[in-house]
Amino acid sequence: MRIIGRKSKVIGFGTVGILTVTGLVFLFPVYALVLAAFRPGQELMRFGITLSTLIPEGLSTENILGLFTARKGAYGFWLRNSIVIMALRTGLSVFFSAFVGYGLGMYEFKGRSFFLSLVLFLMVVPIQILILPLYRMIIGLRLINTVWGVILPFVVYPFAIFFFRQYAVTLPRAFLDAGRIDGVSEIGIFFRIMMPLMIPAFGAMIILVSLQSWNDFLWPLIVMRTEKMFTIPIGLNSLLTPYGNNYDMLLSGAFVATVPIIIVFLLFQRFFISGLSAGSIKG
Known part of the structure; x- marks a missing residue:
């Protein structure tokens, strides 16, 4: 019974982990779009999506307001x-x-x-x-x-x-x-x-x-x-x-x-x- 209980817990944690990773993969383009909306558009087109562009720095509401x-x-x-x-x-x-x-x-x-x-x-x-x-x-x-x-x-x-x-x-x-x-x-x-x-x-x-x-x-x-x-x-x-x-x-x-x-x-x-x-x- 203990072995079955441990297996069910491992399967449960594994399922949660897989679903979490899958969710993050699908949310990644949304996150990139949000950051791009608050930055100059030419910056994303010039440098693409890199680790530096994924850091929320230098954001501005100028594009949204304009x-x-x-x-x-x-x-x-x-x-x-x-x-x-x-x-x-x-x-x-x-x-x-x-x-x-x-x-x-x-x-x-x-x-x-x-x-x-x-x-x-x-x-x-x-x-x-x-x-x-x-x-x-x-x-x-x-x-x-x-x-x-x-x-x-x-x-x-x-x-x-x-x-x-x-x-x-x-x-x-x-x-x-x-x-x-x-x-x-x-x-x-x-x-x-x-x-x-x-x-x-x-x-x-x-x-x-x-x-x-x-x-x-x-x-x-x-x-x-x-x-x-x-x-x-x-x-x-x-x-x-x-x-x-x-x-x-x-x-x-x-x-x-x-x-x-x-x-x-x-x-x-x-x-x-x-x-x-x-x-x-x-x-």
Whole structure:
């Protein structure tokens, strides 16, 4: 028994050690980015990442403070556009995807298998194939260079539909029957009974959809035309030109751009693991 106890302790310490080293490896680029954001950008580009550059010395907030005044405050517009698009796209996509996924998981109706197959098909179709028809649709709706032009094609997200469907089939149908016996409408059952049970799934999808919206580059690049309507990825990419690169604004802008998505993760991270694991139990 003592030998088994010692082995379990050794395995436990070894696991903690491996996870600690792995965590430090993944956090190293973040640490380097933070230090680079508070130093002249040319210094990092000239000397690279060395032991001397990893020592927090000679840091200044000049780059961060000047970020919102350079180029006539363009970064402020980029940040605002990214936050607005992420909030609207995430909220609408998660809500409608949950609604559709719940219907596919909880109700028997003619054509359900076809619609589920269509969702699975759309999950594997690259966005590049859909760009031309989506672009023509946005032009027809006169939404070019608008926030809604970026949001509208992704109001319903196929992966989120499938995820909510998988989560919905794990919910006890007794709650559905109890609601009907009490005279609650089908819409009322979803909002008053089932939606509270799906909170872990909502938390997980909010993080994933927010991250995808925040990092989206190709579609906003096609829709947005003026600099003030750029999002963070497009705006930072515009700082790299054949005539010169604004590394000070690029590095500090990349650092500030990580803050909103970190806040979103911290707000919903307690639902993330439980939501992903519960949604994969039953198919």
